Amino acid sequence: xxxxxxxxxxIKVAETEQTxxxxxxxxxxxxxxxxxxxxxxxxxxxxxxxxxxVGDQVFFKNYSGTExxxxxxxxxxxxxxxxxxxxxx
Amino acid sequence: xxxxxxxxxxIKVAETEQTxxxxxxxxxxxxxxxxxxxxxxxxxxxxxxxxxxVGDQVFFKNYSGTExxxxxxxxxxxxxxxxxxxxxx
Amino acid sequence: xxxxxxxxxxIKVAETEQTxxxxxxxxxxxxxxxxxxxxxxxxxxxxxxxxxxVGDQVFFKNYSGTExxxxxxxxxxxxxxxxxxxxxx
Amino acid sequence: xxxxxxxxxxIKVAETEQTxxxxxxxxxxxxxxxxxxxxxxxxxxxxxxxxxxVGDQVFFKNYSGTExxxxxxxxxxxxxxxxxxxxxx
Amino acid sequence: xxxxxxxxxxIKVAETEQTxxxxxxxxxxxxxxxxxxxxxxxxxxxxxxxxxxVGDQVFFKNYSGTExxxxxxxxxxxxxxxxxxxxxx
Amino acid sequence: xxxxxxxxxxIKVAETEQTxxxxxxxxxxxxxxxxxxxxxxxxxxxxxxxxxxVGDQVFFKNYSGTExxxxxxxxxxxxxxxxxxxxxx
Amino acid sequence: xxxxxxxxxxIKVAETEQTxxxxxxxxxxxxxxxxxxxxxxxxxxxxxxxxxxVGDQVFFKNYSGTExxxxxxxxxxxxxxxxxxxxxx
Numbered sequence: 001x002x003x004x005x006x007x008x009x010x011i012k013v014a015e016t017e018q019t020x021x022x023x024x025x026x027x028x029x030x031x032x033x034x035x036x037x038x039x040x041x042x043x044x045x046x047x048x049x050x051x052x053x054v055g056d057q058v059f060f061k062n063y064s065g066t067e068x069x070x071x072x073x074x075x076x077x078x079x080x081x082x083x084x085x086x087x088x089x
Numbered sequence: 090x091x092x093x094x095x096x097x098x099x100i101k102v103a104e105t106e107q108t109x110x111x112x113x114x115x116x117x118x119x120x121x122x123x124x125x126x127x128x129x130x131x132x133x134x135x136x137x138x139x140x141x142x143v144g145d146q147v148f149f150k151n152y153s154g155t156e157x158x159x160x161x162x163x164x165x166x167x168x169x170x171x172x173x174x175x176x177x178x
Numbered sequence: 179x180x181x182x183x184x185x186x187x188x189i190k191v192a193e194t195e196q197t198x199x200x201x202x203x204x205x206x207x208x209x210x211x212x213x214x215x216x217x218x219x220x221x222x223x224x225x226x227x228x229x230x231x232v233g234d235q236v237f238f239k240n241y242s243g244t245e246x247x248x249x250x251x252x253x254x255x256x257x258x259x260x261x262x263x264x265x266x267x
Numbered sequence: 268x269x270x271x272x273x274x275x276x277x278i279k280v281a282e283t284e285q286t287x288x289x290x291x292x293x294x295x296x297x298x299x300x301x302x303x304x305x306x307x308x309x310x311x312x313x314x315x316x317x318x319x320x321v322g323d324q325v326f327f328k329n330y331s332g333t334e335x336x337x338x339x340x341x342x343x344x345x346x347x348x349x350x351x352x353x354x355x356x
Numbered sequence: 357x358x359x360x361x362x363x364x365x366x367i368k369v370a371e372t373e374q375t376x377x378x379x380x381x382x383x384x385x386x387x388x389x390x391x392x393x394x395x396x397x398x399x400x401x402x403x404x405x406x407x408x409x410v411g412d413q414v415f416f417k418n419y420s421g422t423e424x425x426x427x428x429x430x431x432x433x434x435x436x437x438x439x440x441x442x443x444x445x
Numbered sequence: 446x447x448x449x450x451x452x453x454x455x456i457k458v459a460e461t462e463q464t465x466x467x468x469x470x471x472x473x474x475x476x477x478x479x480x481x482x483x484x485x486x487x488x489x490x491x492x493x494x495x496x497x498x499v500g501d502q503v504f505f506k507n508y509s510g511t512e513x514x515x516x517x518x519x520x521x522x523x524x525x526x527x528x529x530x531x532x533x534x
Numbered sequence: 535x536x537x538x539x540x541x542x543x544x545i546k547v548a549e550t551e552q553t554x555x556x557x558x559x560x561x562x563x564x565x566x567x568x569x570x571x572x573x574x575x576x577x578x579x580x581x582x583x584x585x586x587x588v589g590d591q592v593f594f595k596n597y598s599g600t601e602x603x604x605x606x607x608x609x610x611x612x613x614x615x616x617x618x619x620x621x622x623x
Contacts, residue, residue, distance in 0.1 A: 050094075085093045086094065125246075213335060351522040352488075359621070359622040422596065504536070528539050531539065
């Protein structure tokens with residue numbers, strides 16, 4: 001598994017036109033595609049006040065983070081400061 | 090619902106030529122359109138001294154914040170430091 | 179009324195060729211027009227040591243601040259750090 | 268009178284080819300013209316350790332400060348950090 | 357041996373299409389090649405909380421660090437802040 | 446005399462092809478000319494730990510400092526942080 | 535001798551294709567030439583924790599430091615933060 005370092009998280013980027021787990025339709029318009037995804041790992045420096053956890057669905061800044069491929073799957077490793085908001089279930 | 094992270098707020102951007110709740114006519118001129126809107130959610134790091142709350146009508150810096158679409162509606166997620174002023178009722 | 183946020187003030191920008199309240203002739207030359215105006219509102223973080231108050235006539239840095247239109251009137255919302263000097267009556 | 272704000276001073280810029288009060292010939296060469304002048308006002312945050320006072324003749328960084336015109340006279344409002352040296356009488 | 361200075365590490369950059377020690381297939385796609393490698397030395401300012409040690413397989417930011425050649429072998433000397441994540445065995 | 450302000454010094458820039466006081470031949474090659482000179486005044490914020498004094502012959506960063514002319518003589522007013530090294534007699 | 539100021543060191547840059555004192559062949563490839571050399575002087579602000587001393591053979595960042603010529607010999611005056619690693623004998 002990919003373990004993020006510092007105050008970063010690993011995100012599985014959502015494909016557009018996909019209904020999120022909580023049933024909301026994802027941005028389908030020409031809106032920047034990679035802006036939304038699910039957190040699958042959090043780094044050692046993420047604390048409770050940072051308000052994010054594994055499983056959260058989050059919006060993040062366009063063009064932020066670094067894409068990596070691991071075991072044939074694409075992930076985004078991104079810093080907490082570039083996470084904008086999360087969907088409250 | 091979209092829950093902003095850190096010291097951000099979520100704004101519903103006002104369309105131009107729209108009278109605000111408090112009856113003021115919105116900037117109709119060629120003035121940058123997205124400069125005005127209503128706060129619909131505040132992040133966990135917003136405190137009383139920041140002087141903003143849900144329902145406030147605020148001016149914000151042009152070209153600041155990130156546009157996201159959620160449930161077919163457009164929102165702007167913006168940092169408190171980019172909020173310029175609010176309309177006092 | 180527009181209430182500035184943080185350490186900002188709202189300025190009513192003076193038109194060139196206008197005699198200020200204290201009788202001084204305003205910059206009429208090709209000098210940058212928007213450099214002078216009157217403070218009509220101060221933000222919550224403005225303190226006594228900042229040496230500015232409502233009614234002060236101030237010079238400010240060119241191209242600083244954000245222009246907004248409200249109720250058909252143009253205002254400039256500007257940070258205290260961009261205020262250069264004031265006219266002493 | 269123009270009262271500078273913060274840690275700024277107001278300078279009356281010297282014309283080239285002018286003998287300074289203490290008899291020194293001013294930079295006449297193609298050296299940047301606006302580099303020298305006399306302090307006519309100091310701001311509230313200027314302290315003794317800053318080593319400048321009204322009446323000092325100072326060199327300042329090229330292209331620093333903001334030119335303003337007041338009562339038909341040109342002044343330069345400049346930050347203390349852009350003052351380089353003064354002439355010791 | 358090359359001993360990194362400060363909060364840096366020395367990495368042996370992995371060739372693409374190479375199975376990592378823990379059996380994972382490395383990024384083979386057009387993904388930036390130099391994004392993955394093994395730590396072979398850590399600098400004096402690396403501490404336990406930094407969560408990295410000799411032998412760790414790490415992802416790092418593209419175009420970060422400095423390539424050096426020593427004894428005919430290529431190494432990357434990179435700062436801890438540019439290390440993104442590590443593979444957990 | 447020119448009295449530097451803050452943590453600056455005034456330098457008399459050495460002409461190339463000139464033997465320094467301590468007998469060393471100055472950079473004569475196409476090396477940037479203005480890189481070497483003698484300190485003739487130090488500012489009020491220069492302290493013992495800064496390791497420079499009037500009379501020291503110093504190398505300084507290319508293109509740093511501001512050239513001024515005073516009494517027909519050219520000087521360089523430069524910040525301590527741009528002084529690189531001195532010649533030890 | 536050239537005495538570096540602050541947290542700098544003076545380096546004698548190694549020519550490519552040269553075996554270092556400890557017998558390692560220097561980068562001979564098209565690798566940036568000036569990346570390696572020997573420390574011949576350290577500045578007053580270099581402390582034990584900085585892990586460098588006169589005689590160390592170090593790698594440094596490309597295009598960092600300032601080249602000076604003294605007594606016909608070329609030296610590089612460089613800040614400690616631009617030193618990357620040293621060769622451990």
